[in-house]
Amino acid sequence: MAEENPKNGKVGLVDRVKDDIQAMKVDIPAKAKEQIEGLKDPTKTQVYTSIFRHKHDDTPRNRALGVLSNVFLHLHPAKINRDAVRYSYTWGMGGITFFLFIILTYTGVLLMFYYHPSKVQAFRDVLYLEHDVPFGKILRNMHRWAAHLMVIGVWLHMFRVFLTGSYKKPREFNWNIGVLLLVFTLLLSFTGYLLPDDQLGFWAVTVGTNMARATPLLGHEGPFGSMLGMTPYNDVRFGLLGGSIVDANALLRSYIWHCIGIPIVASILMIVHFWRVRKDGGISGPAPVMLEAEADKPRRGPKAAGE
Amino acid sequence: MDWRQLWEICSAPDNVPIVGLIPLLAFYIYLAWKQAHANDVLIEQLEGDAALAKTHHRKTWPFKPGWQKEVHVWPFLLRIEFLAAIIVTIILMVWSITLNAPLEEPANPNLTMNPAKAPWYFLGLQEMLVYFDPWIAGVVMPTMIIIGLMVIPYIDTNPLGSGYYTWKQRKFSIGTFLFGFIILWIAMIIIGTFIRGPGWQWFWPGQTWDHNRLIYEVNRDLPDIFGITSNMAKAIFGAIVVGGYYLLGGFVVYSLFRRYMGKDFKRMSLLQFGITQFLLLTMVALPLKMGLRLLWHIKYVWITPWFNI
Numbered sequence: 001m002a003e004e005n006p007k008n009g010k011v012g013l014v015d016r017v018k019d020d021i022q023a024m025k026v027d028i029p030a031k032a033k034e035q036i037e038g039l040k041d042p043t044k045t046q047v048y049t050s051i052f053r054h055k056h057d058d059t060p061r062n063r064a065l066g067v068l069s070n071v072f073l074h075l076h077p078a079k080i081n082r083d084a085v086r087y088s089y090t091w092g093m094g095g096i097t098f099f100l101f102i103i104l105t106y107t108g109v110l111l112m113f114y115y116h117p118s119k120v121q122a123f124r125d126v127l128y129l130e131h132d133v134p135f136g137k138i139l140r141n142m143h144r145w146a147a148h149l150m151v152i153g154v155w156l157h158m159f160r161v162f163l164t165g166s167y168k169k170p171r172e173f174n175w176n177i178g179v180l181l182l183v184f185t186l187l188l189s190f191t192g193y194l195l196p197d198d199q200l201g202f203w204a205v206t207v208g209t210n211m212a213r214a215t216p217l218l219g220h221e222g223p224f225g226s227m228l229g230m231t232p233y234n235d236v237r238f239g240l241l242g243g244s245i246v247d248a249n250a251l252l253r254s255y256i257w258h259c260i261g262i263p264i265v266a267s268i269l270m271i272v273h274f275w276r277v278r279k280d281g282g283i284s285g286p287a288p289v290m291l292e293a294e295a296d297k298p299r300r301g302p303k304a305a306g307e
Numbered sequence: 308m309d310w311r312q313l314w315e316i317c318s319a320p321d322n323v324p325i326v327g328l329i330p331l332l333a334f335y336i337y338l339a340w341k342q343a344h345a346n347d348v349l350i351e352q353l354e355g356d357a358a359l360a361k362t363h364h365r366k367t368w369p370f371k372p373g374w375q376k377e378v379h380v381w382p383f384l385l386r387i388e389f390l391a392a393i394i395v396t397i398i399l400m401v402w403s404i405t406l407n408a409p410l411e412e413p414a415n416p417n418l419t420m421n422p423a424k425a426p427w428y429f430l431g432l433q434e435m436l437v438y439f440d441p442w443i444a445g446v447v448m449p450t451m452i453i454i455g456l457m458v459i460p461y462i463d464t465n466p467l468g469s470g471y472y473t474w475k476q477r478k479f480s481i482g483t484f485l486f487g488f489i490i491l492w493i494a495m496i497i498i499g500t501f502i503r504g505p506g507w508q509w510f511w512p513g514q515t516w517d518h519n520r521l522i523y524e525v526n527r528d529l530p531d532i533f534g535i536t537s538n539m540a541k542a543i544f545g546a547i548v549v550g551g552y553y554l555l556g557g558f559v560v561y562s563l564f565r566r567y568m569g570k571d572f573k574r575m576s577l578l579q580f581g582i583t584q585f586l587l588l589t590m591v592a593l594p595l596k597m598g599l600r601l602l603w604h605i606k607y608v609w610i611t612p613w614f615n616i
């Protein structure tokens with residue numbers, strides 16, 4: 001504390017500064033030391049503890065918390081049936097499909113930076129991607145092949161879910177969500193096919209949507225269609241393409257379905273799908289085998305398979 | 308043998324997924340079969356030994372008393388997921404570096420692609436266009452496939468085989484699914500991809516695609532064979548044939564169910580059984596109609612002023 005000036009009872013400025021400097025010589029090194037000490041154990045810092053809400057020493061409690069206190073990981077329960085981690089049971093296909101969806105979203109967003117959904121630009125943009133954009137070619141290739149892989153993944157996933165009887169009680173509803181996901185996965189792939197605006201996409205979509213002409217009641221060439229006043233200019237095909245031929249409007253519609261509409265719906269369905277896997281008692285097995293004689297007894301609850 | 312043609316088809320970038328799908332399917336069918344077989348052996352053993360059935364942990368994998376029934380997701384599941392993500396990424400990277408996505412000439416409505424093929428995953432439906440009118444192949448069939456898949460959990464009343472691979476406990480449902488998935492879906496895609504050439508004509512693998520080949524196929528309709536000429540009579544005749552197929556077929560299904568799947572039949576309500584009959588007969592109708600066409604060149608069975616089947 002600087003001393004008071006005996007004359008007027010006030011502390012002089014110079015004294016104050018001197019005093020502060022004295023104090024600083026002690027304070028700052030002390031703090032610096034503290035800081036360095038603190039850095040030796042970053043897990044004690046406020047930044048760290050604000051992000052990670054629990055310790056990480058290898059205890060069962062912490063292993064569980066590591067999953068439960070993380071918004072992404074807590075899709076999973078903390079513990080699962082010891083056999084459920086066997087690859088041979090699930091083939092990992094649901095997870096792989098989901099992972100491919102994430103890759104597709106990521107590469108898809110990057111592709112969107114270079115692509116204009118218009119007749120003048122679309123094809124050139126793809127050429128530009130192929131030849132000028134850095135890593136453009138591999139970006140496009142990855143998006144294309146991941147899309148094909150996702151279709152294969154969904155089929156194989158459905159196949160294993162069927163073979164393990166996993167659609168049976170209490171998972172009937174989730175199987176249905178799955179069927180919708182299957183449909184949307186195919187539609188995602190199909191709407192993307194037109195976007196390069198080349199012969200391949202054009203004719204594939206022409207062939208595909210020509211069938212819509214023949215929709216009963218709603219297509220102009222379908223049974224009872226013309227009786228209901230359907231023409232090439234007002235039937236479902238017109239609605240899908242935004243015109244009577246595959247042209248600029250069809251390209252724009254494809255683009256919007258492909259990049260906005262279907263991904264949103266599919267994401268929502270995936271959220272429901274994963275939620276239901278948990279709520280229905282985790283994945284169905286590998287469950288203990290049941291014998292013929294036990295078939296008509298009351299069923300074991302979903303918990304029996306282990307959450 | 309035109310190897311070049313064969314190579315051209317197999318190496319067309321958009322056909323590679325289906326080339327890859329075949330070994331992949333074979334592998335997973337093998338994996339499923341192996342486990343189903345092991346479980347079936349275990350089931351048989353337990354059914355023959357009531358005392359063992361009470362004490363056995365009922366899985367084919369070893370389990371010793373004292374072992375924990377559950378394991379932590381972290382790390383036991385997450386490490387597998389992480390590994391799977393890395394492997395998929397590597398496969399995708401290698402594939403994307405070695406094979407380029409196709410890009411044809413700019414879209415040109417005046418220059419028809421021949422053959423104009425849908426993406427490979429829809430080729431099964433396109434193949435059906437040969438045998439059925441577009442409103443059936445393109446609209447009714449997809450709708451029925453989706454609805455059919457959706458009702459599966461509600462018509463399969465067999466409580467056995469939930470959560471493990473088995474064949475013996477679910478012969479009918481697995482057999483039906485394999486028929487639908489492998490024969491009616493995958494096999495049709497394979498035909499559409501590898502066999503159909505210009506003009507959607509049949510070219511054996513290795514046969515050169517001849518763009519000028521014409522096939523004079525004289526197709527008849529079933530009523531013609533019976534000498535029916537008037538439109539009215541044709542419509543009624545077709546209705547009888549199609550209706551008869553479902554009625555008679557329905558009876559056969561009933562008879563088979565009652566005899567060989569008595570327990571399942573007992574568990575089913577009338578609605579469940581009716582839907583099963585209808586879907587099953589419709590599935591079986593596809594190869595039947597294909598056979599009519601391929602063997603006897605019959606195009607339509609039922610002809611009306613509004614639609615033909």
Ligand code: HEM
Pocket residue numbers: 090092093094095097098154157158161164166167171174175176177178179181182185270273277282283284285
């Ligand atoms: C975009 C498509 C899909 C994604 C991302 C997805 C994802 C998943 C995941 C991650 C699981 C956890 C178990 C596993 O990996 O096998 C799962 C389970 C399940 N999925 Fe899917 N799925 C999709 C499509 C489908 C389809 C097409 C079906 C059936 C038609 C289906 C039916 C089911 C059922 C019933 C379960 C519970 C299985 C069990 O408990 O063993 N899903 N799904």
